[in-house]
Amino acid sequence: MEESLIYEILSVVAEIPEGKVATYGQIARLIGRDKNARLIGKVLGMAEKYGEYPCHRVVNHAGRLVPGWPDQGVLLQQEGVELKDSRHVDLKQYQWDGC
Structure with a gap:
């Protein structure tokens, strides 16, 4: 997987404000990959390799x-x-x- 795609996904995740959530499909649509919600989940599963991102805000x-x-709900x-x-x-x- 290309790092540019990974960072594109993670940059959208970084924009989710505190107190809000986004869906995998919503993030996929925002990057122009409507049918790739599973790809978003895969990238979030390895996000810690690329820095700190609020992945707990994605459902x-x-x-x-x-x-x-279990910590997702707590966060x-x-x-x-x-x-x-x-x-x-x-x-x-x-x-x-997601504007």
């Missing part, structure tokens, strides 16, 4: 948190994002508009 299309990452709650239940964010309330 799936239903607002579901990453399975097996979001510390930023003022309330969870609907133990595994979901209310996208209507907290989704970043």
Whole structure:
């Protein structure tokens, strides 16, 4: 995978403001790769190799948190994002508009 693509994805993630979330598909659309939501997840899985990015602010299309990452919910709650239940964010309330 080209580093320029990785940094393009991570630069969008870096723009997500505190207290908001974005979806994998939303990030894919913002970089002009509408059908590549899984690619976004793959890049976020290795993001720590490229610096510190707020990857905890990215959820799936239903607002579901990453399975097996219990700290994600904690980090979001510390930023003022309330969870609907133990595994979901209310996208209507907290989704970043991504302008």
